[in-house]
Amino acid sequence: MQVSGVAVAFGGVKALTDVSLAIHEGEILSIIGPNGAGKTSLLNVINGVYHPRSGTITFAGKERARMRPAFAARSGIGRTFQHVSLFKGMNVIDNVLVGRAARFGGSLLGKLLRLPSTSAEERREREAAERILAFLELEHLRKAPVASLPYGIQKRVELARALATEPRLLLLDEPMAGMTHEEKRDMCGFIRRVNESFGTTILIIEHDIGVVMGLSDRVAVLNYGRKIADGTPDVVRADPQVIAAYLGSAALGEAA
């Protein structure tokens, strides 16, 4: 994917200004930056929630200025959100099946959730969902209502639902926010495993600099809606503009 010269504004607030960013196939790329730097806005442009005022996005060889989120899901861009956005009243496996339906056809959803399990199509979808649950070590929780699960597990279910869309590019908006140290370690392991097992390209927004530096192949830094750095963790950690703008030498030292 190539983001080129993208600008987004809300009234007078410039959320993004002339941002260009290449996302290379198979990499784990993190976007960091202070609160309000434009990280979520960039994710929202990439999967079509916001339309850029100017600039283009090229994905899988196709350039576009506008795209609907449903189209993004169908074209292989998966997403999790900053705040858990699962169907809390539903159980774990049904949430994953919703992800399948988002990618592979809306009519499937009614069948999957309402009819007894008869059709070959439904069996196939359930098997695919079961495989994802096993991959993320959630199979024992398949029938648990999402609302009854600890926060860290809910975040993992959200990852499962995003994976159910079989994304080529997976966007994770603060996948470890609010987690305990142990939950973060588990989530990092799963993210790495997704990347290695399926070759999924992963774009993460994350505030925990230690996590970012340990997990990412590359890091891009936004500040006041502009990209100020882009490179390997080591290069970004040593960048004087990054140190001045955001991280502070103490935070960098801890992450090193």
Ligand SMILES: Nc1ncnc2c1ncn2[C@@H]1O[C@H](COP(=O)(O)OP(=O)(O)OP(=O)(O)O)[C@@H](O)[C@H]1O
């Ligand atoms: N829907 C919106 N309406 C108006 N202003 C918005 C909207 N979304 C974002 N903004 C503004 O755009 C700027 C960038 O916000 P954005 O949420 O992209 O930053 P962020 O880096 O993700 O921040 P955080 O780390 O706090 O999540 C901020 O000034 C924010 O107030």
